[in-house]
Amino acid sequence: MLSDVMEDYLKSIYALQQEDGGPVATSAIAEYLEVTSPTVTSMVEKLEDRGLVEREKYKGVELTQEGETVALEVLRHHRLLESYLTEHLDYSWSEVHEEADTLEHHISEEFERRVAEVLDDPTVDPHGDPIPSADLTPPEDDTTTPLSDHDAGDLLVVSRVSDRDEEELRYLADAGIAPGTRLEVADVAPFGMVTVRFADDGERDQSLPENVARSIRVRPADDDSDPDSDSESDGGDGEGNSEEIEA
Amino acid sequence: MLSDVMEDYLKSIYALQQEDGGPVATSAIAEYLEVTSPTVTSMVEKLEDRGLVEREKYKGVELTQEGETVALEVLRHHRLLESYLTEHLDYSWSEVHEEADTLEHHISEEFERRVAEVLDDPTVDPHGDPIPSADLTPPEDDTTTPLSDHDAGDLLVVSRVSDRDEEELRYLADAGIAPGTRLEVADVAPFGMVTVRFADDGERDQSLPENVARSIRVRPADDDSDPDSDSESDGGDGEGNSEEIEA
DNA sequence: TATAAGTTTTAGACGCGGCTAAATCCGGTA
DNA sequence: TACCGGATTTAGCCGCGTCTAAAACTTATA
Numbered sequence: 001m002l003s004d005v006m007e008d009y010l011k012s013i014y015a016l017q018q019e020d021g022g023p024v025a026t027s028a029i030a031e032y033l034e035v036t037s038p039t040v041t042s043m044v045e046k047l048e049d050r051g052l053v054e055r056e057k058y059k060g061v062e063l064t065q066e067g068e069t070v071a072l073e074v075l076r077h078h079r080l081l082e083s084y085l086t087e088h089l090d091y092s093w094s095e096v097h098e099e100a101d102t103l104e105h106h107i108s109e110e111f112e113r114r115v116a117e118v119l120d121d122p123t124v125d126p127h128g129d130p131i132p133s134a135d136l137t138p139p140e141d142d143t144t145t146p147l148s149d150h151d152a153g154d155l156l157v158v159s160r161v162s163d164r165d166e167e168e169l170r171y172l173a174d175a176g177i178a179p180g181t182r183l184e185v186a187d188v189a190p191f192g193m194v195t196v197r198f199a200d201d202g203e204r205d206q207s208l209p210e211n212v213a214r215s216i217r218v219r220p221a222d223d224d225s226d227p228d229s230d231s232e233s234d235g236g237d238g239e240g241n242s243e244e245i246e247a
Numbered sequence: 248m249l250s251d252v253m254e255d256y257l258k259s260i261y262a263l264q265q266e267d268g269g270p271v272a273t274s275a276i277a278e279y280l281e282v283t284s285p286t287v288t289s290m291v292e293k294l295e296d297r298g299l300v301e302r303e304k305y306k307g308v309e310l311t312q313e314g315e316t317v318a319l320e321v322l323r324h325h326r327l328l329e330s331y332l333t334e335h336l337d338y339s340w341s342e343v344h345e346e347a348d349t350l351e352h353h354i355s356e357e358f359e360r361r362v363a364e365v366l367d368d369p370t371v372d373p374h375g376d377p378i379p380s381a382d383l384t385p386p387e388d389d390t391t392t393p394l395s396d397h398d399a400g401d402l403l404v405v406s407r408v409s410d411r412d413e414e415e416l417r418y419l420a421d422a423g424i425a426p427g428t429r430l431e432v433a434d435v436a437p438f439g440m441v442t443v444r445f446a447d448d449g450e451r452d453q454s455l456p457e458n459v460a461r462s463i464r465v466r467p468a469d470d471d472s473d474p475d476s477d478s479e480s481d482g483g484d485g486e487g488n489s490e491e492i493e494a
Numbered sequence: 495t496a497t498a499a500g501t502t503t504t505a506g507a508c509g510c511g512g513c514t515a516a517a518t519c520c521g522g523t524a
Numbered sequence: 525t526a527c528c529g530g531a532t533t534t535a536g537c538c539g540c541g542t543c544t545a546a547a548a549c550t551t552a553t554a
Contacts, residue, residue, distance in 0.1 A: 005511065026532060039512055041533055046510090058519060058532055088335070089361045099355055106353045108346055114336045252541065273502060286542055288503055293540090305502055305549055497554085504547065510540080517534065524527085 004105035007074045008033060009043055010052060013063055014071035018142070023060030072132040072139075077104040077112060079125035079132075082163065084115050086126045093126035093178070094169035127169075128160030128179030128217070144217035147185075148192055148210055154185045155199070155221035162215035172216075175206050182221055251352035254321045255280060256290055257299060260310055261318035265389070270307030319379040319386075324351035324359060326372035326379075329410065331362045333373045340373035340425070341416035375407030375426030375464070391464035394432075395439055395457055401432045402446070402468035409462040419463075422453050429468055 012032045016024040030040045044061050047053045052067035063071060081100035085091040091099070107115075116122075116134065123131055130139050144159040158181040161172055172178070182199035189195070192210025199221070208216070249257075259279045263271040277287045291308050294300045299314035310318060328347035332338040338346070354362075363369075363381065372378055377386050391406040405428040408419055419425070429446035436442070439457025446468070455463075 003510080035511090036513065037532065038514080038534080043511075085358075089358070089365065091361070095357075099358060102353050102355075103350070106349050108349075110342075111332075111336070111346060114338070118336065250540080282541090283543065284502065285504080285544080290541075495554100497552100499552080500550085502547100502549070505545085506543100507545105508541105508543075510542105511538105512540105513536100513538075515535085515537105517532100519532070520530090522528090522530105524525100 002070065006043070006047065006052075007070065007105055009040075009047060010063065010067050010071040011074050011078075013053065013061060014068065014075070017063060023056070023062050025060050029061075068138065069136050072136045074104050076132040076134070076136070077107055079129055080112060080115050080119065080122070081107070082125045082127065083119055083122050083131070087119065092173065094166065094173045096126065097163045097166065097169070124179070125163075126179070127163040128158070129163065142217075144219050146214045147194060147196075147208070147216040147218050148213035150185045150188075150194075150218070152185050152187050155182075156185065156218040157182050157221050158216060159219050160217040165215075168212055168215065171212070175208075176201075176204075177206070177216065184221075249317065253290070253294065253299075254317065254352055256287075256294060257310065257314050257318040258321050258325075260300065260308060261315065261322070264310065270303070270309050272307050276308075315385065316383050319383045321351055323379040323381070323383070324354055326376055327359060327362050327366065327369070328354070329372045329374065330366055330369050330378070334366065339420065341413065341420045343373065344410045344413065344416070371426070372410075373426075374410040375405070376410065389464075391466050393461045394441060394443075394455070394463040394465050395460035397432050397435075397441075397465070399432050399434050402429075403432065403465040404429050404468050405463060406466050407464040412462075415459055415462065418459070422455075423451075424453070424463065 009029065012029050013024050016028050016032060020028075026037050026040045026044070029044070030037045033040075044053060044055055047061075047067065048055045051064060052070060053061045053063055055061045078100045081103050082093070082096040085096045085099060086093055113134075121134075123133075125131055132139060147156070147158075150156065158177060158179055160179060161177065162168065176198065177183075177196075183196040184199060185194060186197045186205055187195040189207075192213060193207055194210070194213040195205055195207045198204050198206070256276065259276050260271050263275050263279060267275075273284050273287045273291070276291075277284045280287070291300060291302055294308075294314065295302045298311055299317060300308045300310055302308045325347045328350050329340070329343040332343045332346060333340055360381075368381075370378055370380075379386060394403070394405075397403065405424060405426055407426060408424065409415065423445065424430075424443075430443040431446060432441060433444045433452055434442040436454075439460060440454055441457070441460040442452055442454045445451050445453070
């Protein structure tokens with residue numbers, strides 16, 4: 001019933017809402033989806049007609065309950081697909097995003113169920129993002145923090161990496177930074193450049209530009225009661241080649 | 248580059264060309280895709296502009312080399328998907344068609360390669376249809392015949408069943424008729440009603456309406472040099488429940 | 495061979511999802 | 525408080541893939 005374009009709008013609004021809390025600006029959606037503002041305005045009107053968003057002219061837009069449910073469904077598809085492709089079709093976690101971004105709109109409910117079943121109902125995808133549950137109830141609030149918010153000396157575990165930029169993902173894979181990687185902030189330099197040291201390889205330092213550090217979500221290293229401590233067992237043997245990342 | 252609608256047109260034209268040999272009529276495509284004739288005319292003009300079909304006004308349409316290649320690629324996607332869903336996601340062969348019909352337009356080349364690899368480059372899908380090879384060279388001419396063309400006493404092996412009608416497929420699954428099933432034509436009654444007897448269960452007879460008998464493709468029972476004698480090992484233990492059809 | 499019946503194409507419309515250019519609104523500053 | 529700049533919306537266009545109604549073509553038949 002909903003077009004895949006509409007699903008993409010809902011997904012974007014959901015993501016932007018998570019980032020900033022409040023209502024989402026037309027221009028923010030436009031930038032996220034790489035379309036013009038007038039295009040967003042007209043699409044948002046249609047979403048409003050269908051009861052998927054609430055909107056105040058010139059102000060911004062928010063998902064309704066129903067809109068959020070749709071966004072969560074698409075997100076569930078996306079993350080189940082990323083997990084499936086990684087575990088069963090030999091994709092590395094830096095490759096899966098584009099494939100999932102297309103397929104998420106085209107799999108049936110049945111397909112979703114069967115994939116979830118063979119994966120044994122996973123709760124986190126290969127990038128560390130939480131997979132919405134089958135009943136599409138809104139997930140817990142995110143307690144992770146951006147790596148860029150931390151100071152020298154902080155001991156951290158990588159919780160999630162963004163899945164939206166292929167190039168960045170390859171960079172991180174090469175650097176050996178993945179969900180579960182334990183590290184210490186060695187230094188924070190001007191322009192937000194963050195240097196980290198690997199807990200299991202004291203020799204190696206890695207410097208990350210601010211924008212990359214901002215997209216890496218972390219939690220304190222001692223917090224092992226965290227709900228998504230699931231696949232926290234990456235060897236991180238100093239090679240970082242995506243090939244060895246495999247449950 | 249090509250829309251999925253265009254791919255569907257090319258696929259239909261390919262299928263209809265296989266059935267009838269010559270050029271394909273506008274109305275035939277319209278019926279196959281459940282759209283109106285004017286819609287077909289305008290779409291066919293666009294396909295001609297792109298060099299995918301050759302067309303003679305008021306006469307009919309044929310695929311060019313390039314158009315055929317595209318059709319074969321989509322068909323390869325479709326049949327690899329049907330095989331994959333059946334073998335790895337627990338679909339029965341009567342369920343897979345719709346899912347594959349959507350996904351065939353949305354998987355990447357990479358996905359195609361990986362699915363082909365984990366399936367070990369299959370040459371036939373669960374319905375018995377030949378899977379085009381990765382290089383997309385046109386397949387051998389079909390040497391099978393419709394069950395409806397046969398007479399009482401003929402000993403046959405089911406080669407393929409149509410994958411286009413879900414209801415018919417369930418009917419056949421229930422009746423225990425699948426690729427590889429050996430049977431004898433017991434009787435041909437008025438209106439083309441065909442009664443068959445199962446080679447491995449002499450007790451059981453099954454009567455099939457003409458339209459169903461026409462969609463079942465068979466080969467002579469003794470012909471075991473056939474190129475697609477691949478998965479010819481269905482138990483056919485008289486239950487016919489689709490659950491047990493599994494390599 | 496003239497014409498009727500059946501196909502096919504042409505003509506013109508529509509909703510979708512995108513665009514650019516122009517008008518409008520909002521918030522901050524003089 | 526008046527104005528200016530930036531964000532947003534309105535207006536109007538386009539290509540896609542679909543439709544219906546009408547015109548044109550083909551073919552079979554009288």
